[in-house]
Amino acid sequence: MLDPFLTAGTIEAGCDEAGRGCLAGPVYAAAVILPSEVEITGLDDSKKLTGSRRIHLRQVIEQQALAYAVSSVDPGEIDEINILNASFLAMHRALDQLARVPEQLLIDGNRFRPYRDIPHHCIVKGDGKFLAIAAASILAKTYRDEHMKMLHQKYPEYGWERNKGYPTREHRQAIKSHGVTPFHRRSFRLTDEQLSLEL
Secondary structure (H helix, E strand, O other): OOEOOOOOOOOEEEEEEEOOOOOEOOEEEEEEEOOOOOOOOOOOOHHHOOHHHHHHHHHHHHHHOOEEEEEEEOHHHHHHHOHHHHHHHHHHHHHHOOOOOOOEEEEEOOOOOOEOOEOEEEEOOHHHOEHHHHHHHHHHHHHHHHHHHHHHHHOHHHOHHHHOOOOOHHHHHHHHHHOOOOOEOOOOOOOHHHHOOOO
């Protein structure tokens, strides 16, 4: 059972990202403010849910949230500022778009760059502990998956509709065979050969 809030009577925004470990595509983040009395059956960490269940819950979250927003940082920006900073930036961009200003932020993970003067709490595995973070994880994941499916139409040889840009064997082999696209993160280790030096 996930907790509905960290501090009772406070407007809390849950924040989470998706796609941090991918070789291609943007990193996405979402920020969600839920009503204090919200009840969303089955709401949980997005990684524990099926794709169809995530899509269903996304619709419920968007209907019931007091405010929500989703944003992203593209591969070029990721290469410039690194993936950790890009994750923070994506969360900040999502927070910028919220229709309501939260009084407190619940961040999934153990690190965050402060946003304005709003207090924040980093919560390891927070998407399995708090409803608002779980909701954010579902929005970030589903919006990113949709984006990768769209990119798959342009670059079908990489299997992005299946691997969503993550470093699967299929994806790495496609990079070896077809090279990189404008949507690959060039600062990442894209092929296994990059681990070894030619002496």
